[in-house]
Amino acid sequence: MIILVINAGSSSLKYQLYNMNGESVIANGRVERIGMDSSIVIHEPTGKQEVSLVREILDHNTAVKRVIDLLMHPEHGVLGSIDEIKAVGHRVVHGGEIFKQSTIVTDEVKLEIRKLFDLAPLHNPPALMGIAAVEANMGDVKQVVVFDTAFHQSMPQETFLYPIPMVLYRRHKIRRYGFHGTSHNYVSRKAAKVLNKPLESLKMVSCHIGNGASCTAILNGKSYDTSMGLTPLEGLMMGTRSGDLDPAIVPFTMNKEELTLNEVNSMLNKHSGMLAISGISSDMREITEAMQEGDKQAKLAFDMYTYRLRKYIGAYAAAMNGIDVLVFTAGVGENSVVLRKTVCDGLTFLGIELDEERNGERSKEARVISSAESRVTVMVVPTNEELLIARDTYTLVREQV
Ligand SMILES: Nc1ncnc2c1ncn2[C@@H]1O[C@H](COP(=O)(O)OP(=O)(O)O)[C@@H](O)[C@H]1O
Ligand SMILES: CC(=O)OP(=O)(O)O
Numbered sequence: 306m307i308i309l310v311i312n313a314g315s316s317s318l319k320y321q322l323y324n325m326n327g328e329s330v331i332a333n334g335r336v337e338r339i340g341m342d343s344s345i346v347i348h349e350p351t352g353k354q355e356v357s358l359v360r361e362i363l364d365h366n367t368a369v370k371r372v373i374d375l376l377m378h379p380e381h382g383v384l385g386s387i388d389e390i391k392a393v394g395h396r397v398v399h400g401g402e403i404f405k406q407s408t409i410v411t412d413e414v415k416l417e418i419r420k421l422f423d424l425a426p427l428h429n430p431p432a433l434m435g436i437a438a439v440e441a442n443m444g445d446v447k448q449v450v451v452f453d454t455a456f457h458q459s460m461p462q463e464t465f466l467y468p469i470p471m472v473l474y475r476r477h478k479i480r481r482y483g484f485h486g487t488s489h490n491y492v493s494r495k496a497a498k499v500l501n502k503p504l505e506s507l508k509m510v511s512c513h514i515g516n517g518a519s520c521t522a523i524l525n526g527k528s529y530d531t532s533m534g535l536t537p538l539e540g541l542m543m544g545t546r547s548g549d550l551d552p553a554i555v556p557f558t559m560n561k562e563e564l565t566l567n568e569v570n571s572m573l574n575k576h577s578g579m580l581a582i583s584g585i586s587s588d589m590r591e592i593t594e595a596m597q598e599g600d601k602q603a604k605l606a607f608d609m610y611t612y613r614l615r616k617y618i619g620a621y622a623a624a625m626n627g628i629d630v631l632v633f634t635a636g637v638g639e640n641s642v643v644l645r646k647t648v649c650d651g652l653t654f655l656g657i658e659l660d661e662e663r664n665g666e667r668s669k670e671a672r673v674i675s676s677a678e679s680r681v682t683v684m685v686v687p688t689n690e691e692l693l694i695a696r697d698t699y700t701l702v703r704e705q706v
């Protein structure tokens with residue numbers, strides 16, 4: 306069965322086309338700068354030349370149309386007819402308390418996703434646009450939604466509630482939801498498989514460190530606590546997001562700098578984190594290079610970033626009364642040798658001992674990077690959110706098509 310996976314962002318749309326027979330990728334690509342003056346389309350058909358185009362793409366509907374055109378293109382295409390795609394799976398960031406697992410799209414499901422716009426104004430509207438665009442361009446193909454929040458719905462009240470008046474939870478559902486759940490779910494299962502141990506027997510901390518970054522304590526195979534909260538702003542320091550801070554900074558800064566709510570929101574989400582401290586970039590590669598050339602602000606940004614990550618790992622080891630496995634994943638976690646070394650070198654009290662050679666290896670495979678003596682097994686597990694979305698989609702539609 307052929308399944309299309311779509312990850313719609315506010316100004317981008319990433320796609321991956323799978324043949325579920327063997328779980329092979331037939332094509333993947335992305336549309337960037339949707340709604341801006343010149344959008345970029347990158348299409349990578351497996352085994353063929355990559356295509357890169359500049360087009361005017363004003364909305365997600367047009368983006369989906371362009372993707373379909375490319376998938377069926379006489380030269381760059383991989384399909385004879387669009388009907389070969391039997392189902393489409395979408396990443397939806399916020400599923401609130403309603404969606405505890407992936408589900409087939411119905412009118413009711415769309416309505417519920419719309420109700421959550423308030424809680425994820427940057428993420429949920431484009432996801433719904435993606436669903437509508439598929440309906441408009443691909444007839445009545447089955448669609449499935451997979452939520453970033455679903456994996457974290459196992460958290461108990463003592464970890465998901467904030468110590469503020471309960472009425473705010475009852476009225477507005479203000480609580481910790483957590484994100485990157487599809488990734489934390491995927492890497493924890495993969496890690497247990499590689500170690501050949503039942504996931505339920507392991508106390509695991511997984512660190513998804515990409516543009517957005519979050520840490521999750523996984524106990525008995527379930528999310529027990531996670532660093533992102535009501536929105537993806539809380540927790541670790543990120544590329545452009547502050548992560549944890551004293552909430553009093555918000556009214557204080559609004560008052561002193563005469564900022565509006567929107568401005569302070571934008572400051573914390575888009576102008577903070579590594580970008581704010583380094584003054585150079587939100588991109589870990591550029592920070593690391595500048596640091597190695599002696600840039601003091603880049604070094605400070607890196608030190609703050611790794612310090613905060615170390616604190617979370619320690620906190621989650623305490624929260625679970627132990628830690629057996631530490632997993633690094635996503636862009637930074639999978640690729641930054643120096644970040645992993647810096648974090649682990651400060652966690653020797655937990656019995657963590659890195660094997661420098663294994664840590665330095667360049668590989669796309671899930672692997673152990675700690676020494677044989679290390680009390681905690683440290684691993685790098687490349688994430689694959691799209692594959693999990695494709696698998697959930699396949700499981701839900703297989704009986705129906
Ligand atoms: N070789 C590398 N060394 C250090 N950081 C890297 C490397 N490759 C990618 N990254 C970092 O990964 C981050 C992007 O992560 P990714 O998981 O792709 O993000 P997202 O999916 O959220 O856009 C960037 O900060 C980038 O600098
Ligand atoms: C939820 C979230 O932060 O996602 P991303 O890392 O894709 O920004």
Ligand SMILES: [Mg+2]
Nearest residue numbers: 515516517635
């Ligand atoms: Mg990501």
